[in-house]
Every structure is written in C-alpha cells, then in structure tokens.
Amino acid sequence: MIFFWAFVIGGLICVIGQIMFDVFKLTPAHTLSTLVVIGALLDGFNLYEPLIAFAGAGATIPITSFGNSLVHGAMQEAEQHGLVGVITGMFEVTSSGISAAIIFGLIGAFLFKPKG
Amino acid sequence: MSNNKKKNLTPVQQEYQKFQDEREVKRPVIKNCIKAFFVGGVICIIGQAIQTFFIYNFDFTEQTAGNPTVAVMIFISMLLTGFGVYDRLAQFGGAGSAVPVTGFGNAVISAAIEHRTEGFVLGVGGNMFKLAGSVIMFGVFSAFVIAIVKTILVQWGGL
Amino acid sequence: MKQRIIIFSCIMIIMMVVSGCNNTNNTSEHNKTNITNISYEQKKDVNTSADVENLLMEEKEVHNAIAVSTDKKILIAVEINQMERFRLEDIEKRLKKRIEDQYPKHDVDLSTDKKIFLELEKLKTKMNENNLSKKKIKEELKRIKSLSEELT
Amino acid sequence: MGWSMMLSGHRTWLFKNEPVIVSTGTVGGPFEARGKIPEDFDLLHEDIWLRQDSFEKAQKVLIEEACQKAMEKGGVQIEQVQFFLGGDLINQITPTSFAAKTFEVPYLGLFGACSTSMEGLALSAFIINYGGSTCLMTGASSHNAATEKQFRYPTEYGGQKPPTSQWTVTGAGVALLKDKGDGPKVTSATIGRVIDMGLTDPFNMGGAMAPAAVDTIEVHLKERGIDPSYYDLIVTGDLGHIGREVSLDLLKKHGIKITEEQFQDCGLMIYREGQPVLAGASGAGCSASVVYGHLLNRMKNGEFKRMLVVATGALLSPLTFQQKETIPCIAHAVSIEIGGQKT
Numbered sequence: 001m002i003f004f005w006a007f008v009i010g011g012l013i014c015v016i017g018q019i020m021f022d023v024f025k026l027t028p029a030h031t032l033s034t035l036v037v038i039g040a041l042l043d044g045f046n047l048y049e050p051l052i053a054f055a056g057a058g059a060t061i062p063i064t065s066f067g068n069s070l071v072h073g074a075m076q077e078a079e080q081h082g083l084v085g086v087i088t089g090m091f092e093v094t095s096s097g098i099s100a101a102i103i104f105g106l107i108g109a110f111l112f113k114p115k116g
Numbered sequence: 117m118s119n120n121k122k123k124n125l126t127p128v129q130q131e132y133q134k135f136q137d138e139r140e141v142k143r144p145v146i147k148n149c150i151k152a153f154f155v156g157g158v159i160c161i162i163g164q165a166i167q168t169f170f171i172y173n174f175d176f177t178e179q180t181a182g183n184p185t186v187a188v189m190i191f192i193s194m195l196l197t198g199f200g201v202y203d204r205l206a207q208f209g210g211a212g213s214a215v216p217v218t219g220f221g222n223a224v225i226s227a228a229i230e231h232r233t234e235g236f237v238l239g240v241g242g243n244m245f246k247l248a249g250s251v252i253m254f255g256v257f258s259a260f261v262i263a264i265v266k267t268i269l270v271q272w273g274g275l
Numbered sequence: 276m277k278q279r280i281i282i283f284s285c286i287m288i289i290m291m292v293v294s295g296c297n298n299t300n301n302t303s304e305h306n307k308t309n310i311t312n313i314s315y316e317q318k319k320d321v322n323t324s325a326d327v328e329n330l331l332m333e334e335k336e337v338h339n340a341i342a343v344s345t346d347k348k349i350l351i352a353v354e355i356n357q358m359e360r361f362r363l364e365d366i367e368k369r370l371k372k373r374i375e376d377q378y379p380k381h382d383v384d385l386s387t388d389k390k391i392f393l394e395l396e397k398l399k400t401k402m403n404e405n406n407l408s409k410k411k412i413k414e415e416l417k418r419i420k421s422l423s424e425e426l427t
Numbered sequence: 428m429g430w431s432m433m434l435s436g437h438r439t440w441l442f443k444n445e446p447v448i449v450s451t452g453t454v455g456g457p458f459e460a461r462g463k464i465p466e467d468f469d470l471l472h473e474d475i476w477l478r479q480d481s482f483e484k485a486q487k488v489l490i491e492e493a494c495q496k497a498m499e500k501g502g503v504q505i506e507q508v509q510f511f512l513g514g515d516l517i518n519q520i521t522p523t524s525f526a527a528k529t530f531e532v533p534y535l536g537l538f539g540a541c542s543t544s545m546e547g548l549a550l551s552a553f554i555i556n557y558g559g560s561t562c563l564m565t566g567a568s569s570h571n572a573a574t575e576k577q578f579r580y581p582t583e584y585g586g587q588k589p590p591t592s593q594w595t596v597t598g599a600g601v602a603l604l605k606d607k608g609d610g611p612k613v614t615s616a617t618i619g620r621v622i623d624m625g626l627t628d629p630f631n632m633g634g635a636m637a638p639a640a641v642d643t644i645e646v647h648l649k650e651r652g653i654d655p656s657y658y659d660l661i662v663t664g665d666l667g668h669i670g671r672e673v674s675l676d677l678l679k680k681h682g683i684k685i686t687e688e689q690f691q692d693c694g695l696m697i698y699r700e701g702q703p704v705l706a707g708a709s710g711a712g713c714s715a716s717v718v719y720g721h722l723l724n725r726m727k728n729g730e731f732k733r734m735l736v737v738a739t740g741a742l743l744s745p746l747t748f749q750q751k752e753t754i755p756c757i758a759h760a761v762s763i764e765i766g767g768q769k770t
Contacts, residue, residue, distance in 0.1 A: 001357045002164060002357070003161055003164050003165070005357065006157075006160045006161055006163070006164040007157035007158070007160060007161050008157065009160070010156050010157050010159065010160025010161075010163075010216065011152070011153035011154065011156045011157030011160070011212070012153065013156065013215060014152045014153060014155070014156025014157070014209075014211045014212040014215045014216070015149045015152055015153050015156070015211070016211075017152065017156075017210075017211030017212075017214060017215040018145075018148050018149045018152035018210050018211035018212070019145070019149065020211070021148075021210060021211055021587065022143045022145045022148055022149075022210075022589075023145060025628070028214050028219075028223075028247070028580075028586050029247055029250050029251070031211065031214070031215075032214065032215070032219070032220070032223075032250075032251045033250045033251055033253075033254040033255075034254075035215060036251050036254055036255040036258070037254055037255070037258040039255075040255060040258040040259045040262050041258070041262065043262070044262040044265070044266055049363075049364070050360075050361040050362065050363060050364070051361075053360045053361065053363035053364075053387075054357070054360040054361050054363075055160075056164050056167065056178075057160050057161070057163035057164035057166075057167050057185065058157075058160045058164070060163070060167075060182050060185070060186075061159060061160045061163035061164075061185075061186075061189065061216045061217050061218075062156070062160070062215050062216050062217070063215055063216070063217060063219065063220055063251065064215075065182075065217075066217070066220070066251070066255050067255050067258060067259060069182075070255050070256060070258075070259030071259045071262050071263055071266075074259055074260065074263035075263050075266060075267070078263055078266075078267040079267075079270075082267070082271070083264065083267055083268075085267075086260060086263040086264055086267060087260070090256060090259060090260065090263075093183075096182075096183035096184070096186050096187050097183075097186045097187075097190065097217060097220070098252070100186060100187040100190040100191070100221070101190055101220060101221050101224040101225070101248065102224070102244065104190050104191055104193075104194040104221065104224075104225060105194070105221075105224045105225045105227075105228035105240070105244050106228060106236075106240060106244075107194065108194045108197060108198050108225040108228055108229050109225075109228040109229050109232045109236070109240045111198055112197070112198030112199075112229050113229070113232075113476070114200075114226075114229050114230050114482075114572060114581065114582045114583050115199075115200030115475075115582070115583065124625075125625045126625075128624075129623075129624050129625040130625075132624045132625075132638055133624065133625060133626065135673070135676075135677070136624070136626070136634045136637070136673055139634075139669060139672050139673045139676065140591060140631060140634055140669055141590040141591055141668070141669055141706065142590075143589045143590060144590070148587070168389075171389050171390050171393070172393065175390075175422060176390065177388045177389075177390035177391065177422055177423060177425065178388045178389050178390060179388065179425065180425050181390075197583045197585075198583075200583060202583060202585045203582070203583050203584060203585050203586075205585060206584075206585025206586060206587055207585075207587055207588060207703070209587075210587035211587075213585050214585060214586070214587075219585060222583070222584060222585050223584060225583075226580070226581040226582070226583035226584040226585075227581050227584070229581070229583055230576055230581035230582060230583065230584075231581075233480060233481035233482075233483075247580065247581075247584065
C-alpha cells in the first residue's frame with residue numbers, strides 16, 4: 001500500500017515540477033530551488049511530516065524533502081539550544097544527502113568520462 | 117513577467133514575436149506531465165523499496181532509514197550519470213527525473229565529471245555545485261528564516 | 276561502451292533480485308509470527324500485553340497492534356490504516372494517552388514505526404520459543420526503545 | 428574596375444574576379460556518421476573525444492583534420508596557404524586559434540556564432556578578389572559536447588530539452604580558395620546586420636534567427652537586383668524546422684516569391700529522421716560541413732548551378748542569457764555558382 005502512495009505522491013510532486021518547467025518556463029535550477037523553499041515552508045506549517053507518514057519515500061525522495069529536513073534539523077537543535085541551534089542543527093538531518101553527493105561526485109569524476 | 121518585458125519591445129518586435137509564436141512547436145505539457153508522473157513515481161517506488169530493505173535488514177527505523185536510502189539513491193544516480201543513461205532518462209522524464217534526489221545527485225555528479233578536464237581542484241572542486249548550489253543556498257536560507265520565526269513563536273510566543 | 280552497459284544492467288538486476296528476495300522472505304516471516312502469536316496466550320505478563328493489543332485493535336484507525344510488557348513497562352507498536360496516516364501524530368498521542376490511562380502504573384511507550392513493530396514481533400517469537408528471562412526481555416525492550424528514540 | 432562597382436547597394440559585395448573554391452575538407456563525429464549524409468564527409472570519427480583528453484582539444488583536432496583534407500584534395504602545401512580565417516563557438520575561439528598555432532599560418536580569428544562559416548567565406552572571397560591573396564583557407568567548426576558545456580549544462584546533466592531546441596553538430600568544414608582554378612565560384616556576398624526581435628528563449632534559436640536570415644536574403648536580392656528564381660537553391664545555415672517555417676512565411680509575407688523546394692536548411696539535411704535532434708541541427712560546424720561537403724558535391728554533380736548560402740548566428744553568450752538580455756542574431760549570405768556565367 002505504501003508503495004502505491006509513494007508512487008502517486010512522488011509522481012504528483014514531479015508533475016508540479018514539470019508544470020514549472022513547461023508552463024512557467026523556469027530553468028531546472030529555478031524550479032528545484034522553488035521546490036526546496038516550498039518544502040521548507042510546508043514543514044514550517046507542520047504539513048510535510050504528515051505527508052511523509054502517508055507516502056513514505058513518495059515524500060522523502062523528491063527534493064522538497066530537502067527543505068523539510070533542513071527546517072527539521074534546525075528546529076530539533078533549536079529546541080535544545082535556543083536560537084543558536086538553528087544554525088548548528090541545520091545540516092543535522094540532510095548531511096547524508098550532501099555528503100553522498102560530494103563523495104560520489106568525486107568518485108564519479110575518477111571513474112567516468114562524459115559520454116557526450 | 118512576460119508582460120513587463122513586452123512593454124520594452126518595439127511594435128515590430130511584438131509583431132514578430134506573435135508571428136513566431138504561432139509557428140513555434142509548443143511543449144507537449146500534458147504528455148510531459150504524464151511522463152514526469154510515471155518516471156518520478158517509479159523513482160519513488162525504488163526509493164521506498166530501498167528504505168523498506170533497510171528497515172527489514174538493518175537497525176534502521178522509518179525515521180532513520182531515510183539517510184542510507186538517499187545515499188543509495190545518489191549512488192545509483194552516479195552510475196546512471198556515469199554510463200550516460202541519466203541524461204536520456206531525463207529527456208524522456210523531464211521533471212520526473214530532476215525533482216527526486218537522484219536529480220540532485222545527477223546535477224552534482226554530471227558537473228564533477230564534466231569539469232574533470234580542468235583538474236580536481238579548480239575543475240571538479242570548483243564546479244561540482246555549479247548547478248546544485250542554488251538548491252542548497254535557497255534551502256538553507258529559507259530553512260534558516262522559517263526555523264528562526266518558528267523558534268521565536270514557540271519559545272516566546274508560547275505557541 | 277557496450278560492455279559497461281552490460282555490467283551496469285547486471286548490477287541493476289542483481290540489486291533488484293536481492294531486494295525482491297528480501298521483501299518476500301520478510302513477508303512470509305511476518306505471517307508466521309502472526310500465527311504463533313495465537314498460541315502464546317498462557318505466559319505470565321501476557322495478560323497485560325494481550326489486553327493492550329485487544330484494546331488497541333478496537334480503535335478504528337488501528338490496523339494491527341503488538342505489545343510487550345514487563346511489570347513496569349509496556350512497549351507498543353501499532354500499524355495505522357493507510358488513509359489515516361496523515362493524522363499520525365495525533366493518533367499516536369491519543370492512543371498513548373488511552374493506554375496510559377488504562378495502565379497508570381506502567382511506563383507506556385507507543386510507536387507507529389514499522390521497525391519497532393518488526394522488532395517487537397521478533398522479540399515475541401523469541402519469548403515464545405525459548406522462554407527468555409525477564410532480564411533479557413528488559414534489555415531487549417531497552418534496545419528497541421532506544422532505536423525508536425533515534426531521530427537522525 | 429572601380430571600387431564603387433564592387434559594392435552593390437549598401438552591403439553587398441560583387442566578386443567580379445570570381446574566387447574559386449578549389450577544394451574542401453569536412454570532418455564529422457559519430458552522430459553525423461549515423462546521419463543522412465555520411466558519404467559527404469571526408470573523415471568521420473567514431474569517438475566523440477577524437478582520442479583527446481578534452482572536448483575542446485577534440486574540436487581543435489577536427490579543424491586541423493579538415494584543413495589537412497582540404498589541402499590534400501587541393502594539392503596544396505601548407506607553405507602555399509597565405510591566410511587562414513576561421514572561428515568557432517568555444518571560449519574566445521581557442522580551438523581555431525590553437526589549430527592555427529599548429530599550422531603557423533597568418534591567421535584571422537572570426538566570431539559570428541553559427542554564421543562564422545559564411546563570414547569567413549565572404550571575407551576570404553573579398554581578400555582574393557582584391558588581390559590580397561592568391562590562396563587561403565577558411566572554415567568553421569563546432570563540437571556537440573564542448574558547445575553544450577559552454578552554453579548549456581554539463582553533457583551528462585539531465586535537463587529536458589523542449590521540441591524547439593537543436594542539436595549542435597560535431598564537425599568542421601574548411602574551404603581552400605584560390606584566385607584561379609577549377610571549381611565553384613564565389614560570386615557575391617551580403618553582410619548581415621545584427622537583428623534582435625526581443626526573443627529570450629535560448630532553446631529556440633531558429634525562431635530568434637529567422638528574421639536575420641530574412642533580412643539578409645531580402646537585401647541581397649534587392650541589392651543585386653535579381654529575382655529569387657535566379658538561385659536554384661537558397662539554403663540557410665541552421666534554422667531548424669521552426670526557423671525555416673517562420674522565415675519562409677515571413678519571406679512570402681514580404682512578397683518574395685520563393686518555393687518550398689528552393690528554400691532549404693542545412694540543419695535539416697545532416698541528420699536522419701529519428702535521430703533525437705528535435706528541431707534540427709545547429710552549430711558553426713553545421714553550415715560549414717553541409718555546404719563544403721554535401722552541397723558542393725551536389726553542385727559538382729550538376730544537380731544545381733547557383734546557390735545562396737545564408738548562414739545564421741545567434742550572438743548570445745551564457746552570460747547575456749543569465750543577465751536577462753535578449754538574443755541578437757545575424758546572417759551572412761554568400762552566393763556560390765558553377766559552370767554557366769551569371770547574367
């Protein structure tokens with residue numbers, strides 16, 4: 001069941017992205033940045049966690065969850081350490097995505113050549 | 117946006133743009149959306165499968181399984197990018213392959229591979245986040261603002 | 276070029292097969308434990324956990340529930356119906372409150388996490404099969420609880 | 428002959444001394460090898476890297492090989508070549524400059540984006556016509572991956588291209604011109620104006636460049652005082668499907684009688700149906716390799732006698748696009764004729 005909803009919700013988030021590409025003629029960078037901000041805002045209103053509970057990877061795999069995790073990490077630390085925590089906790093949850101991207105990016109640069 | 121720009125155009129330019137618009141091949145929005153839906157959905161199913169795999173076989177809960185899942189997805193993205201498959205997938209799937217975290221991985225990895233000819237320091241290091249950097253910047257800044265506002269509301273506003 | 280494509284598709288196929296196998300294995304395991312649960316009724320401390328389970332199963336949002344208890348602690352995992360999962364946090368709080376009210380002397384922990392559910396199932400099977408000592412059960416519960424508290 | 432006779436109207440040069448395209452050299456990449464006209468290339472590469480360690484170096488090799496082929500076929504040694512005029516799309520036209528370094532020929536670097544091929548041919552014909560040289564080479568090149576890297580995204584980046592976008596040709600075309608000899612003759616050239624219709628979509632070059640092509644064609648016909656039917660073929664550089672349709676309609680709207688078959692586009696000749704090129708081919712190497720290879724071969728086979736090549740170029744850079752500037756375009760027209768004398 002969770003697989004079905006992961007498919008539907010994940011697909012729908014991608015459709016929103018596609019509409020931003022095609023209808024609003026945004027570049028990929030603009031689209032993805034907007035989606036990240038939307039994800040952060042949704043978490044600001046406590047709306048993203050229910051979506052994750054409902055759709056699992058359908059909500060955690062799209063880039064919107066990056067914004068959500070950033071707010072989440074910041075909020076967790078902020079609850080413990082006050083306002084400073086906002087900065088120190090920012091990457092608490094998202095560190096794996098960014099470090100994986102850097103590490104695999106470098107490994108990729110060692111292993112592969114662009115195919116053109 | 118487009119209206120603002122139109123104001124600065126001469127009548128000749130406006131006339132031509134209308135003329136050109138009538139002949140331009142329009143993007144197949146509906147078809148693209150359906151493709152994006154399926155490609156994005158399938159990528160999320162793969163993500164869910166990996167996440168379930170981690171929950172069943174390792175000491176990860178639903179909360180914590182997200183991290184290794186993202187790492188594995190980016191690893192897959194590296195292979196697809198390196199073998200020259202991801203750009204073709206993207207031509208088909210559009211946002212369906214760009215919006216999931218694999219698209220983020222692809223943005224970083226493709227830039228890293230491409231600029232290897234300029235060396236590892238200035239090329240790979242300097243250009244790795246050429247495309248994905250804006251995502252991180254906007255994500256971090258918006259998260260910063262939202263978290264500050266929320267913390268203030270929670271701690272001092274008694275919300 | 277061609278070679279690489281072949282290697283790559285092999286990797287993909289292997290990964291798919293591996294993950295597919297694991298999924299099927301796990302579901303069969305899952306079914307088995309459900310069956311053993313029924314024959315488990317006579318042990319000590321079981322009454323509490325069985326009662327808790329029954330209590331929770333009455334709730335319309337709950338799809339499946341499992342509980343393990345010692346004399347001081349109750350650790351519960353529930354599966355919530357898919358369509359109710361949007362309100363997961365509220366439901367979780369409400370259910371926990373309900374059990375706490377029912378068992379005021381116990382320290383109640385309730386989770387909706389799949390992993391906790393799986394771990395509790397495993398623990399129950401073990402308890403059923405080898406009659407674990409209380410100390411061992413406590414240790415296990417502590418480990419599972421710490422797992423649920425991890426956030427990142 | 429007087430100077431004034433050479434200039435017809437404001438910006439059309441008539442080459443009374445008829446410089447000759449003695450020989451040409453064209454080189455293509457793997458994608459072109461699977462295209463519609465592989466037999467018209469002198470050399471085709473299966474490896475997009477051309478065994479170099481960067482795409483930019485690969486493009487340099489493309490130019491060098493095209494030059495060598497042209498000299499070989501023309502029976503000319505490098506010492507006899509007096510000038511080399513060329514350009515490309517990459518950072519400060521370094522591939523062409525580096526190729527010129529290899530040959531040690533006096534060199535004029537040109538930039539006209541995808542119109543560089545005809546810019547070079549017009550200037551070369553002009554130099555020879557005025558006795559500035561008796562033997563020179565001109566050419567243009569582009570490399571798909573190097574251009575993508577320069578103007579758009581990393582080649583492996585997954586960005587969806589809209590149906591209006593075009594595929595940059597990996598290829599180079601070089602022509603060897605002499606004051607006397609056998610071969611097609613360059614008879615006139617019209618230099619284009621920069622025309623900006625305020626379009627901003629970098630994925631729709633054809634639509635942006637069409638007005639420049641139309642302007643140059645109209646002016647050329649008017650200043651030479653000829654009818655479109657004078658030419659057997661009017662061929663544009665890399666307008667693609669959309670640009671070709673727009674300019675054809677625009678020409679008709681302006682009352683210029685031009686037929687569908689007479690008005691062709693290099694960007695639609697090079698690839699097969701089914702190759703993922705969307706609206707067609709583009710790049711400086713597109714018009715260069717198609718004109719110097721395919722079209723001149725057809726001309727020599729007697730399929731047609733007079734053609735007007737209108738190479739179009741979009742003069743944008745990634746910088747101007749990001750600074751939200753519009754896309755200025757240019758088109759240069761050069762007429763090439765064979766056999767029967769013009770009237």
